[in-house]
Amino acid sequence: SMGSNEMCNFYMMFYRSADEPDPFPYGAVCGMNENQQLMAAEYPVEGTTLLPSHPELEHHAHQSSRPFGVMDVFAINQLGNVRFGQISGLAFDNQGKLVIFQRASRIWGPYSFDSENKLTDRSAISEPTIVLARIKDNELIFEKSFGVGLFYMPHGIFVDQSNYYxxxxxxxxxxxxxxxxxDEFEAVFALGESFIPGSDRQHFCKPAAVAVSKKDGSIFVADGYCNNRIVKFTKNGDYVSEFGQSTTAAGREVTKLSLGAFNLPHDISLDEEHDRIYVADRENGRVQVFTGDGTPLSEMRNSEYFGNVYSVDYCPSHGLFFIPGLPTQLADEINVFGAPLGASIFEYSFRGRAKEFSRPHILRARDNSVYVGEIDDSGGILWRFDIDQEAGSMMPMNEFSMGGSGPTSAQNSVVVFLIITVAVFMGIMYFMRSHRVNINSRTPTSLFDRGVSILES
Structure with a gap:
């Protein structure tokens, strides 16, 4: 600070793990009652002296030769001869092909079910409901469609290592x-009684999602819309256990919801390497984390950014992804949220650049791609986003070379110009400092008389 009436600010930047508590929950701002003697003794000398010049660090930033981060690759409403209806489920088969579960012309509307949760139109969908696509570079190649006359209101889908659906x-x-x-798509067995909702071991009520263990073939069902539970079966369909309970209206009003209580468990994903089960607790607006036996561990929740969570997926390459399905008063933008491996909170988010999400319903990730399916009444949209983590491949720098060759004449001229500029600047600084000392000679002040204030930015 050079002027006698200027404020002298000290800014400090530091990094911490996002999993650690906020060290400044009430803002990182100093008061105006600093201990001058302590500050004079403890203030680092590096804060009052100029750093040596490093031209190689002061040029324009390196520019990547390609986009970096998360890019939206496409948003399509048709594949092959199939125009998507509401896309309710996504999966990958054992060859890495994308499986799209969609409702064709069937729409889940306000009158699709009666007051007892029974379907009002019990006719099977007469169009293909499953689309299989091969992934090639940035394209999806249509392979086939099937599932005619087999489903009534499709929702979740999973494909295991043996290619059972x-x-x-x-x-x-x-x-x-x-x-x-x-070429026939045949049922092996069915869990639950057809068109009969229930809450016992032999019935479901609008089951939302299913996931299957790679270790032993155990089947986990998110029985979400009415029963608020996760039910586990053996690979042969025998009941094993269940966990979860309903969240009461009063419970939803408290600041901290009880772990293990659900208000519509809408999606489920397994991380068996770390013995974790992730559940999209939709109307409680959170992702709940459980051990493999259903013991609740933690949650990811932040109403400022999302008020509901429709889908969650664990990806070994990148960690956890989840997405809300509707905007809220606080969170009016819909984003995909990412929590890297080992993180307990989300650390970044992304969405389409050309247009916004409408009604995202399902999300699945594989390798460096994230797919999102939407359920807008006008038809389904399938999105693909690619994650680029390649930090190399930099474009040549405009002014300085980091290579082993000697400097060019143009670079020498730039260096000479910078030296002259710095010398002139230092001369001006010396003159102003001498002038200021003369003015203030009668009332000498310490460098720290006005204190150090950290401003929140």
């Missing part, structure tokens, strides 16, 4: 395991 149908209240027999 598992589907949840909120219309029939069933979870069904399927296999291919030649």
């Amino acid at each position: 598992y589907t949840t149908d909120v219309g029939s209240h069933q979870v069904i395991k399927w296999k291919f027999s030649g």
Whole structure:
């Protein structure tokens, strides 16, 4: 600070793990009652002396030769001859192909179910409900569509390592395991009684999602819309256990919701390497984290950024992704949120650049790609986002070379110009400092007389 009436500010930048508590929960601002003697003794000398010049660090920033971060690759409403209806589920088969579960012309509206949660239109969907696509570079190549006359209100889908398909149908209240027999898509077994909702071990009520263990084939069902529970079965469909309970209206009003209580568990994902189960607790606006046996561990929740969570997926390459389905008064933008491996809170988010999400419903990630399916009444949209973590491949610098060759004549001229500029600047600084000392000679002051204030930015 050079002027006698200027404020002298000291800014400090530091890094911490996002998992650690905020060290300044009430703002990082100093008061105006600093201890001058202590500050004079403890203030680092580096804070009052100029740093040596490093031209190689002072040029324009390196410019990447390609975009860096998360890029939206496409947003499509049709593949092959299939125009998407509401896209309720996504999965990857054992060959890495994308499986799209969609409702064709069937729309889940306000009159699709009666007051007893029974489907009002029990006719099977007469169009293909499953689309299989091969992933090639930045494209999806249509392979085939199937599932005609098999589903009533499709919701969740999963494909295991042996290429068995598992589907949840909120219309029939069933979870069904399927296999291919030649070109035929056949049921292996069904869990739940067709069109009969219930809450016991033999029934579901609008089951939302299903996931299958790679270790032993155990089946986990998010029985969400009515029962608020996660139910576990053996690979053969025998009941094992369940966990979860409903969140009461009063419980939703308290600041900290109880772990293990659900208000519509809408999606489920497994991380068996770390013995974790992730559940999208939709209407409580959080992702809940459980051990493999259903013991609640933690949650990810922040109403400032999302008021609901529709889908969650664990990706070994990047960690956890989740997405809300609707904006709220506080969070009027819909984003995909990412929590890197080992993190307990989300650390970044992204969305489309050309247009906004409308009604995202399902999210699945594989390798460096994230797919999002939407359920807008006008038709489904399938998004793809790619994550680019390649930090290399820099473009040549405009003014300075970091290579081993000697400086060019143009670079020498730039260096000479910088030296002259710095010399002139230092001369001006010396003159102003001498002038200021003469003015203040009668009332000498300490460098720290006005204190050091950290301003929140």
